[in-house]
Amino acid sequence: xxxxxxxxxxxxxxxxxxxxxxxxxxxxxxxxxxxxxxxxxxxxxxxxxxxxxxxxxxxxxxxxxxxxxxxxxxxxxxxxxxxxxxxxxxxxxxxxxxxxxxxxxxxxxxxxxxxxxxxxxxxxxxxxxxxxxxxxxxxxxxxxxxxxxxxxxxxxxxxxxxxxxx
Amino acid sequence: xxxxxxxxxxxxxxxxxxxxxxxxxxxxxxxxxxxxxxxxxxxxxxxxxxxxxxxxxxxxxxxxxxxxxxxxxxxxxxxxxxxxxxxxxxxxxxxxxxxxxxxxxxxxxxxxxxxxxxxxxxxxxxxxxxxxxxxxxxxxxxxxxxxxxxxxxxxxxxxxxxxxxxxxxxxxxxxxxxxxxxxxxxxxxxxxxxxxxxxxxxxxxxxxxxxxxxxxxxxxxxxxxxxxxxxxxxxxxxxxxxxxxxxxxxxxxxxxxxxxxxxxxxxxxxxxxxxxxxxxxxxxxxxxxxxxxxxxxxxxxxxxxxxxxxxxxxxxxxxxxxxxxxxxxxxxxxxxxxxxxxxxxxxxxxxxxxxxxxxxxxxxxxxxxxxxxxxxxxxxxxxxxxxxxxxxxxxxxxxxxxxxxxxxxxxxxxxxxxxxxxxxxxxxxxxxxxx
Numbered sequence: 001x002x003x004x005x006x007x008x009x010x011x012x013x014x015x016x017x018x019x020x021x022x023x024x025x026x027x028x029x030x031x032x033x034x035x036x037x038x039x040x041x042x043x044x045x046x047x048x049x050x051x052x053x054x055x056x057x058x059x060x061x062x063x064x065x066x067x068x069x070x071x072x073x074x075x076x077x078x079x080x081x082x083x084x085x086x087x088x089x090x091x092x093x094x095x096x097x098x099x100x101x102x103x104x105x106x107x108x109x110x111x112x113x114x115x116x117x118x119x120x121x122x123x124x125x126x127x128x129x130x131x132x133x134x135x136x137x138x139x140x141x142x143x144x145x146x147x148x149x150x151x152x153x154x155x156x157x158x159x160x161x162x163x164x165x166x
Numbered sequence: 167x168x169x170x171x172x173x174x175x176x177x178x179x180x181x182x183x184x185x186x187x188x189x190x191x192x193x194x195x196x197x198x199x200x201x202x203x204x205x206x207x208x209x210x211x212x213x214x215x216x217x218x219x220x221x222x223x224x225x226x227x228x229x230x231x232x233x234x235x236x237x238x239x240x241x242x243x244x245x246x247x248x249x250x251x252x253x254x255x256x257x258x259x260x261x262x263x264x265x266x267x268x269x270x271x272x273x274x275x276x277x278x279x280x281x282x283x284x285x286x287x288x289x290x291x292x293x294x295x296x297x298x299x300x301x302x303x304x305x306x307x308x309x310x311x312x313x314x315x316x317x318x319x320x321x322x323x324x325x326x327x328x329x330x331x332x333x334x335x336x337x338x339x340x341x342x343x344x345x346x347x348x349x350x351x352x353x354x355x356x357x358x359x360x361x362x363x364x365x366x367x368x369x370x371x372x373x374x375x376x377x378x379x380x381x382x383x384x385x386x387x388x389x390x391x392x393x394x395x396x397x398x399x400x401x402x403x404x405x406x407x408x409x410x411x412x413x414x415x416x417x418x419x420x421x422x423x424x425x426x427x428x429x430x431x432x433x434x435x436x437x438x439x440x441x442x443x444x445x446x447x448x449x450x451x452x453x454x455x456x457x458x459x460x461x462x463x464x465x466x467x468x469x470x471x472x473x474x475x476x477x478x479x480x481x482x483x484x485x486x487x488x489x490x491x492x493x494x495x496x497x498x499x500x501x502x503x504x505x506x507x508x509x510x511x512x513x514x515x516x517x518x519x520x521x522x523x524x525x526x527x528x529x530x531x532x533x534x535x536x537x538x539x540x541x542x543x544x545x546x547x548x549x550x551x552x553x554x555x556x557x558x559x560x561x562x563x564x565x566x567x568x569x570x571x572x573x574x575x576x577x578x579x580x581x582x583x584x585x586x587x588x589x590x591x592x593x594x595x596x597x598x599x600x601x
Contacts, residue, residue, distance in 0.1 A: 017293075017334040017336070019374050022355070024355060024356035024357075025354055027356040028338070029337045031339070032337055059356075066358040066359060066515070067298075067338070067339035067340050067341055067359075068340035069298045069299070070340070084505065085509055086261065086418075086455065086459055086505055086509075087261050087417035087418055087489075087491050089501070089502065090417070090418040090492075090493060090502075123258075123512060126258070126262065126263045126265075126297070127263055128260065128261050128415055128489060128491070129169070129170060129263050129415050129416060129417045129424045129425050130263075131418075131423070138299070142169055
């Protein structure tokens with residue numbers, strides 16, 4: 001497999017980051033960075049990472065199920081993650097997740113038919129003091145109300161997301 | 167940037183540069199006392215460095231509150247093996263959001279703290295383990311590392327000392343368990359993050375089977391100022407056995423939630439009332455979860471205590487990771503207990519049976535209870551199950567799940583009993599929800 005030049009550069013750096021004969025350390029970072037580019041951890045990616053880290057494909061495969069950010073099937077172009085852990089729960093995150101699920105017509109880890117949006121109820125993401133919080137891909141959004149959530153989803157659909165202050 | 171306004175009651179030591187424009191750049195850092203401490207430290211012996219750290223009374227900010235100077239002193243020297251400096255930025259204890267600010271606003275302070283640790287044990291490599299969700303921070307920290315190489319603070323022959331030190335970032339990929347130090351080391355080695363049997367502790371057999379200093383991001387970030395201003399100065403900011411300040415993350419039902427840097431020993435009620443403007447909507451305080459979600463809950467009347475490791479331990483809870491979740495009188499404690507155990511059941515790595523099965527049974531019991539299908543004996547059963555998990559697992563995740571669950575039952579038993587009476591009539595769900 002070949003990746004974008006930026007990702008290849010990142011991989012090259014990763015493979016020199018660890019002590020001699022410890023290339024295996026790069027497995028998880030490589031899987032996550034590659035997943036961001038190709039959409040999921042595919043069987044080909046497992047083979048490729050195994051080759052580059054000089055381990056068997058099984059040694060790569062066995063770590064995937066452990067890490068909740070790694071997934072074998074593509075999620076939406078925009079992966080919407082709603083935290084419902086206790087700090088967010090205290091400020092209405094469970095209601096926010098229900099609102100998201102209802103309005104997007106998605107269950108947990110489901111993807112819209114057009115592949116644009118996927119939804120996930122996630123554990124604490126480190127935004128407790130600015131709850132309720134969501135992440136869209138890697139972007140944090142704090143103090144999210146259902147109204148603000150709707151506006152964010154609208155901006156995902158009309159393509160304006162990230163181009164103006166939300 | 168900060169996401170909340172500062173409070174006049176704060177003592178800004180490790181957050182002192184947060185409000186300076188472009189605080190991430192090495193020029194800002196150098197113009198504001200940056201990389202001064204490492205120059206001093208390069209002239210000190212390991213013994214003198216560790217002594218100064220002990221004087222500072224700095225204790226680990228990740229949760230356990232272990233004295234940092236002592237931790238560093240456990241690393242054996244001259245074993246012939248390489249040694250490593252590992253920063254735990256896997257911040258994932260629910261209620262905690264401080265390491266994020268330290269890396270976002272002052273990455274060079276963290277790098278300098280790791281440099282000091284590196285020089286102490288003559289290590290040549292350091293890794294910053296950052297949780298996968300914090301991708302933007304990996305970019306910020308990578309840029310800071312590159313700047314430090316350009317200016318000679320990392321790399322070969324640092325400041326003419328003849329000593330080499332490299333620092334790399336390493337990403338996690340979504341696993342609370344990797345915040346536990348031995349699980350973090352497994353993950354760093356490219357494996358599933360299951361904990362190791364201890365002893366040996368990471369100080370002796372840590373990263374890549376070698377002696378390792380492993381500290382939380384906030385702990386490393388506090389090190390430079392200790393060597394700039396002296397251990398005695400740092401210690402005097404806090405209480406005798408709890409030196410310095412810490413970033414306290416307040417969330418939940420207060421008017422001004424946020425992350426504030428406060429002296430160790432600052433009273434919890436003053437944090438709620440004065441720093442955070444009191445409980446919101448004029449409600450009464452019901453409970454406080456004082457040190458991340460694994461800390462046993464305190465009832466409102468128990469909260470009149472100083473916020474430090476020893477005072478919280480005396481109150482049979484813990485200051486943990488510095489995350490305080492404030493709950494008002496309308497809070498449904500059963501719902502909080504259920505959400506808490508759902509988290510631990512999800513995050514249990516499955517390595518130890520008491521944790522894997524215990525968290526799942528507790529989740530089933532509390533789910534049934536919450537849905538209205540509980541029976542009176544459930545309350546004691548939940549308490550008994552929690553008690554049987556304590557101390558019976560490789561790592562602290564089993565305890566982290568059992569302690570708060572037992573705490574909710576002990577402290578709010580009346581509410582569980584009341585819940586049972588009220589909810590059975592309306593939602594008679596008799597069967598366990600599947601998991």
